[in-house]
Every structure is written in C-alpha cells, then in structure tokens.
Amino acid sequence: MLKATAHALQGHDFPLVGAVSPRLQPILQPVGRLIGRLPSRVREQIYIWSGANEAVPPRRLRAVRTEELARFAVRQYPCRRYPAVALGSSNGALVHLWAALGVPCLPQTVLIPVRRDGVPPDEPHRELEWGRGPARWLLDQNPGLQLHQMHDPVQDRLMVQRMSYFRVKHRQ
Secondary structure, eight states, rough: HHHHHHHTTTTTOOGGGGGGGGTHHHHHHHHHHHTTSOOOOOOOHHHHHHHHHSSBBBGGGGGOHHHHHHHHHHHHSSSSSOOOOOOOOHHHHHHHHHHHHHEEEEEEEEEEEEOOOOTTOOOHHHHHHHHHHHHHHHHHOTTTTTEEEEEETSSTTTGGEEEEEEEEEEEE
C-alpha cells in the first residue's frame, strides 16, 4: 500500500498491485499457464518455495534498523512539499483517499517474512519457540519496535511451512 500510494503521487499506475512489472508480463503469462497445468501438489510446492525465497534469513534480522525502515518508506515519495502526511496502519481504502488528496502515507507497521524450516503448520507453540531467538536479535537492535509474530495455518497454510511472519510496529 506504501508503494501504491507513492506511485499515485508520482502520477503512475500500479498494475496488478505491483506484483509483476509490465515488462515481464508477456514472459510470465505463458509460464503461469504452464504452471497452472501442473498437478496441485507440484503447484503447492512451487508456491511454498517461491514464498520462502522472498523471506529473509533469520540472521539478517540483526542488521535491520528502525531508521532504515523509515527511510525506505520516505524514499518512495517524490521530494516535495505535501499538504499533510498520514501515519498509521495500512488500509487499502485509505490508499485511494491519500492519493486523491495528494498525501503520502507512512506505515506504522512493516511485515518481515522470515525464512525457516522444521515447524509443522499445526504446531503454533513450536512456531512461537522458534521465533524467540530471531525476535530477540531484531528487538535488541531496535527498542522502538514492537513485534507481533503471526501464524495462521488456515489462511497461510502453505506459506507457514517455510516462513514465519514478523509484523513490526514503530512505537514512536
């Protein structure tokens, strides 16, 4: 939603919710059709592993800094004066409002997918135990963050097989 608002304030569209570059669409559409013909178990494995490849290795959490997260958000917008700045949670409906008003939105919350193995989706206690170490590495370096470890084996069953979701919030 940050990137969608930033694109709008730059006068650009945000096709396919930014998932695929328009330049890559002609290449990826045939690949998508081919994958769609594969057996469901194979498609599930492709989904699981492609998601895991987008997650960060736990050791990289030691390098995350609150200031860099904030700078990343600010750098998405053109450097100019704005009538206001919205701060807070992401909200798809508000993206349209902020874009219409010409107001950048800086998210309070950032989702960090963290790569991991060995925790079955139906064992949330093991997931919580696994997350204690990586969470500590992140929070020790960033006392201004609050961390919520998310685990939803119903909605995210395939993804939680190879990753953990850390949602961090700026507390100040």
